[in-house]
Amino acid sequence: MDDLLRLLTLQDSNTRVVLLGTSILGIASAVIGTFAVLRRRSLVGDAVAHASLPGVCIAYFIVGDRNFAAFMLGALVFGIVAAAFVSFVRAATRIKEDAAIAIAIGGFFGLGIVLTRVIQNQPSGNRAGLDSFIFGKAASMVGSDANLILVIAAAVLTTVALFYKEFKVLCFDRDFAASQGWPAMSLDLLLMGLICTCTVVGLPAVGVVLMVSLLVIPPVAARFWTNRLSTMIFIAAAVGGLSGVLGTALSASLPVPEGVTSRGWPTGPLITLVATAFFVISLLFAPRRGLVAEHVRRVSLRRRVQEQNLLRAAFEFAEADSTRQHWTIQDLGVDTAPLGRMRSKGYIERRADSTYQLTPAGHEAAAKVVRAHRLWELFLIEQADIAPDHVDRDADQIEHVLPPELLAELEDRLRETGRLPRGMPLSPHPLRKGVQP
């Protein structure tokens, strides 16, 4: 508890640095990742991250020491080479982008491993600095690293702000951007360059694989909440930043289980898992695109269809023979599921002899449904040339979703030609028992 308090009040200067670094990194990569995801370039970051390993090794060969800036530069150069490799293979050959990315990931990383082993074999070789590039060590972040992240993030965000409109058009309609005379190719390269920069800066903090998660997960989570790019960017940035903060805080405050000799909870994976949690929440509970909302919509539509089918069946049963105003559910031959709901709504009542009948309110509701069904049938017969004996099934699919305005328009059409039936239109086909759903 004390630990948590210390953490939240930012008393520990080291934690403060790490918190700042990871949250800024989360924000910047989420913003640039938004464009990457929309441009269907989610996994280019993966290729770039993996390809940075040989770059780091070659920088080590040239500089010969654990020089952070040289490592970064080497990683950036090879990241750009990998991105260019992917673009070239896609543009110049029949090989698709996914294959090019996979080859870049495996091939360049393989080269990196070859070089790492060569460095290790050297008498003075020591791959301590190289390993943390692969798996990342946020906890060892120092002030200068955080400053670097801050500077790069500011540069990346400024560039995105300057080219916001261009990137937006590029992501949604590249051909339109090209036809407007914009340099679509250069913009694509700029976007790739920003992805590379962001990835390379984040590598020492969270490592190769988890860097991909910072680029991809926050935008994908944000996409569930909005259809607007600007809103999406802000939500993604919030998710990315919060993931950085919460992941770091959890890693510093979670108790280490007994019997574990390691140094505690690793920061990078926790950041990824927090981001994943945001993603799962979005996937389930986002108001319109979330799975729960979609399920509710689907269930309520199915219920409405069942209810309307029951009402129409009851109405038509009585209509076909005016001596039979009450019925058993077998008489109608429809799904019994909505019966209880219809009774509690007061549309259907149960009689003493265990048969059912429509209440006045139910009769009115049923008349509306039947009217919609028959008007639509008329429309189909007149306008779409569908044979009367086929029209029932087609009308069945649409009557449940006909909006009132469309019904009014259908009536107007019929009224103009003087064919609007008074009261309830007659069914254009013989009534059958039950409603075929």
Place this chain on the structure above:
Amino acid sequence: MNDLFSFLGYGVRSTDLWMVATAVASSVACGLIGCFLVLRRMSLLGDAISHAILPGLAIAFLMTNSREPLTMLAGALVVGVATALLSAGLSRWGKVPEDAAMGVVFTALFAIGVILITFVASRFDLDPGCVLYGLIELVPFDTINIAGADIPRAFAFLACILIAVTALVTLFYKELKIVSFDPYLATTMGISATLVHYGLMTGVAATCVASFEAVGSILVVTMLVAPGATAHLLTDRLSRMLWISAIVAATSAILGYILAVYFNTSTAGMISTVALGLFIAAVFLAPRHGWLSKQTRRLALALRITQEDVLGLLYRWQEQLPTARNPHPPTAREVLDATHSGWMGRLSLALLARRGLLTRTADALSPTPAGIELARSIVRGHRLWETYLTKHLAADPSRVHSPAHRAEHYLTPGIQASLDRDVATGEDPHGKPIPPQP
């Protein structure tokens, strides 16, 4: 170089052979199944699955508290298949783009894996590094006894996987082929594209899992895609693609192993690097789909067009000679300025001279009779096309030159004859004579 040859010539130990055999078995199995990943644009599945294996291993260890290889494999296989299913489900029901869905699933699983490994690392010497690079050096020392012979366990296992993959590809060749190229046709023929899809995913997961211990996940990621993509650049037939992919995979494994021994470095890394190198070579050098041959074809076309433009120019100069005020033949400079002033133009002039279609003197170019013959056909095509456009498309005569200038290089004598019959006139819209068929 001496070391390399001494390694090849003598001193080949049986352990070396087992390691090479293991690498070849794994690579070829990946190469065969990978062809379908490349064709179906599922290449990143191997990447996703091989990362997601990590938590599978850790969970299997935590549940059974043993390092029994079969338990580990079962854990990895379950998580591998789950990765494939989860990504597919996310993109289908969550409407997340496929690549992004994969990115979400495998990074999340990898994160869980790293955390679990961190906590069990004290009891369980699973280094994330060895999942990445594999421990091929240890393969020959972990043997099982099959029919009286000591065979490395990893090799026996991978050989089974290779046989299974080969058998599946052979048995379901027709189904895999139709589903890969036309899933809708497959569905109408009663082949379940979904079933084949999930079967393929399971096959990929099994191959990944079987391979990672010996050769590491990096090699799997490369070998699932690079040989198939290389083969796709070299042929248009699926059967040949499978053969080439297997050969490329085996070559990468053998060559990579030799180079790794020579440079004393990681075998898996070197095999990946060789596979990448072979792919890059195919990108540039493949006979039909390679960059070099595409560029060559474009260059040849550009040279032909420039040469024909030069000849056309000279023909028109000769044509106006009787009424010209300045009867001096055009210089090379003038011709180049009017056609293509760069190196392409100069190269075209040299080629025309070599083909005997043109004679060059110090200050003038003049076509030979053979050159005039060829030029007449081009100018004939040009003027016929202009006339045709004016007659049938009511095109403005002042605007028909540039389309005709482009089309003239593609009008064969047969088409010219048809056009001639159609327009049935001896003059183009500008009043110039249409040269007769020679």
